[in-house]
Amino acid sequence: MSASQSAVRSRAEAVKVSRTFDWLICFTLFFVILGGYHVHFMLTGGDWDFWTDWKDRRLWVTVLPIVGITFPAAVQSIFWWRYRLPFGAVLSVLGLLFGEWVNRYLNFWGWTYFPVNFVFPSNFMPGAIVLDVILMLSNSMVLTAVLGGLAYGLLFYPGNWPIIAPLHVPVEYNGMMMTLADLQGYHYVRTGTPEYIRMVEKGTLRTFGKDVAPVSAFFSGFVSIIIYFLWHFFGKWFGKTNFVQST
Amino acid sequence: MKLIKDKVAKLSFVALLVTVTAAMFYTPTASAHGEKSQAAFMRMRTIHWFDLNWSKEELKVNDTMTISGKFHVFAGWPETVDKPEISFLNIGIPGPVFIRAGSWIGGQLVPRSVSLELGETYEFKVLLKARRPGDWHVHTMMNVKGGGPIIGPGKWVTITGSMGQFTNPITTLTGETIDLETYNLSNTYFWHAFWYALGLAWLAYWARKPMFVPRLIAVDSGKADSLISPTDRKVALAFAVGSIAIVAMSMSSTNQQYPVTTPLQAGLLRGMKSIEMPAPTVAVKVDDATYRVPGRAMQMTLTVTNNGDSAVRLGEFNTAGVRFLDAKVTEDTTGYPDDLLAEEGLTVSDNSPLAPGQTRTIQVTASDAAWEVYRLADLIYDPDSRFAGLLFFYDEAGNRQMVMVDSSLIPSFI
Incomplete structure (x- = not known):
């Protein structure tokens, strides 16, 4: 068979090869994205995602969407502009959550015995779905960045509230009031993570009283817009094939 | 000569494989906390632990023990270590083999960080509840911001029983008694599984049609717009609107179910009561x-x-x-x-x-x-x-x- 001849002999065979190729790519990409996104997220989101006593109304709400919109933006740009496939953000978040759950279950619980109700990961799926849909319907990077980025920040806290609210029920403990999440952090000893490392409820955003979470979410959304642009361009740059030698 | 070279190469490869395999399967228990590795001047010139007492050397899962004693904050604290203005009374154990049921300095509960004064001596107590069976080296420990963990003396303590028997009952201010060990677990699993399934459904919707090769060809030939059908748009809209609606409804129902919630508690505790030591004669x-x-x-x-x-x-x-x-x-x-x-x-x-x-x-x-x-x-x-x-x-x-x-x-x- 010469180089110019086709590797397939019929249309049916071409379709079959194409579908096999689809699954191979999907399977491989899932784990490649999982690895990259997971490492990035552990390094940038880290403790805010590891422990319930870091999941506060200010910094957790602010930081995690900002560092979490990165890979979805990059993968979206490759999948959308090259293939018109609108699932880049969801695929990224599926990979991240799969990796995080494996990590939390096998490492945090399986090896070091921290209870899972203390170390579960944050949920990014509502924002990812909305991000994908906005890109698909608008076919515009700018609109996706502005509307999708904002939505990504805004949906994060309410999307996680049903999971963390039970842990924010107050408890009186030896004469002090704390939440159940605080108590988890106190009870389950972390030798290398002393209490002062915890970056929660810090800042000067006191004017809004108890309604600080929506303000933090808006701020997170605004920054997510900028980060979306940046990582969308990273994705475009990485998605180029200029470096592949043509034969 | 070539034969010898080949044999050496093969044997080297086998040796490498054996070494790697042995390294993978040899996993002894790590029981130390690096107490001997910490710079000696840090252990000698920062926190001096004395009059220490470990109330038990062996206990069953769910039993409690205390570590009590005193520590003196050395007045000549080394310049190379940040002063203990933000410190945390910790306990040096390999993970949560005990839970820290309470810790006190000068009689005050210290679940948060504290400020310590140089030259003062403090009384402390840590209450531990046994959780995981095994032999554990239990150290006193003070974390100092900018200084790191300053580990104190350690003693071996044995926990017997089964971790499955461990319970951690807590009564909330809303009057509910829960087991903190398993509380909220099914709720967490449910919501994560639900959203993961929704994400998979979105992925499956697109994966049922040919993906990479035909779509790349279509995009490259200027037919990108033909790849998204009106049905696709309707389905996508349903996913987005549905997701937002689920978020709003689940948040609302959660607020109804848990009307009383408070923010995480944080902040430095100052004014720790030190021991009035008589002036030495x-x-x-x-x-x-x-x-x-x-x-x-x-x-x-x-x-x-x-x-x-x-x-x-x-x-x-x-x-x-x-x-x-x-x-x-x-x-x-x-x-x-x-x-x-x-x-x-x-x-x-x-x-x-x-x-x-x-x-x-x-x-x-x-x-x-x-x-x-x-x-x-x-x-x-x-x-x-x-x-x-x-x-x-x-x-x-x-x-x-x-x-x-x-x-x-x-x-x-x-």
Whole structure:
């Protein structure tokens, strides 16, 4: 068979090869994205995602969407502009959550015995779905960045509230009031993570009283817009094939 | 020659495989906490733990024990370590094998970070509840922001039973009693599974049609718009609107289910109550101090003046948690860890009772393998080669008084 001849002999065979190729790519990409996104997220989101006593109304709400919109933006740009496939953000978040759950279950619980109700990961799926849909319907990077980025920040806290609210029920403990999440952090000893490392409820955003979470979410959304642009361009740059030698 | 080369290559490969396999399958239990690796000057010149008591050496899952005692915050805190203005009373254990059911400094609960004063002595207590069976080295520990974990003495404690029996009942301010070990677990699994399934459904919707090759060809040939059908748009809209609606409804129902929630509690606790230590009536001046490397012994020349009204003798030198005792003056009755106790490790040139008003210059030698085992001898390689420790003097009635010593240490290699 010469180089110019086709590797397939019929249309049916071409379709079959194409579908096999689809699954191979999907399977491989899932784990490649999982690895990259997971490492990035552990390094940038880290403790805010590891422990319930870091999941506060200010910094957790602010930081995690900002560092979490990165890979979805990059993968979206490759999948959308090259293939018109609108699932880049969801695929990224599926990979991240799969990796995080494996990590939390096998490492945090399986090896070091921290209870899972203390170390579960944050949920990014509502924002990812909305991000994908906005890109698909608008076919515009700018609109996706502005509307999708904002939505990504805004949906994060309410999307996680049903999971963390039970842990924010107050408890009186030896004469002090704390939440159940605080108590988890106190009870389950972390030798290398002393209490002062915890970056929660810090800042000067006191004017809004108890309604600080929506303000933090808006701020997170605004920054997510900028980060979306940046990582969308990273994705475009990485998605180029200029470096592949043509034969 | 080639045959030999090939054989060597093959054998080397086999050896490599065996080594890698052995390394993978040899996983001994890690039970130390790096206490011996921490710079000696940090252990000797920061927090001095004393009068420690581990209430139990063996207990069952769900049983409790306490570690209590005192710690002195050394006034000559090293310049290279941040001052303990933000500190946290921790416990050095390999993960949550116990839960920390309570910890107190000066009688105040300290679930958060505290501010400590140099030169003060504090009483502390940590209440632990056994969770995971095994033999665990349980250390006292103080984390200092900018200084790292300053680990204190450790003792082996055995937990028996089964971790499956462990419970952690807590009554909330809303009157509900829950088991914190498993609380909210099914709710967490449910919501994560639900959203993951929704994400998979979105992916499956697109994956049921050909993906990469035909779509790339279509995009490259300018037919990108034909790849998204009106149905696709409707389905996408349903996913987005549905997701937002689910978020709104689940948040609303959660707020109804948990009407009382509070923010995480944070903030530094100041004003820790220290112990009112009586002013020592014994004055000690360190004339010189040397560490003799071959003999694993530290020798101090001290000028001691007794300003009190009863005769005193030197009974103990305590540094970095290692206790050197003069057996003729005092003995340990608390079950202090053997490896940290030199029961006859303190030799004094003249330890006859020092009468009130008297001054005497004495040679004090603290010798024990602990200098080497606990790598305190490494002090001579530290950036701040000074030692510090606590001297305990006893009068005839058995009353004890504590005197802090701090001086340069000159190593002797011959």
